[in-house]
Amino acid sequence: MFQNASLKMPNFEHLSEDQISKYQGTAYRVGWWILAVTVVFIILLVYLNI
Secondary structure, eight states, X not given: OOTTOOOOOOOGGGOXXXXXXXXXXXXXXXXXXXXXXXXXXXXXXXXXXX
């Protein structure tokens, strides 16, 4: 079933410096968003006393 499934992922061994910095910037922003959402969620849980 998954043998022919293909995600269009780039070859990560042959990325240019520009592509690497783009991926790093995206990962950095996503990481901070996940952290912020997690902190807000925990604060809400404590505030609502669940």
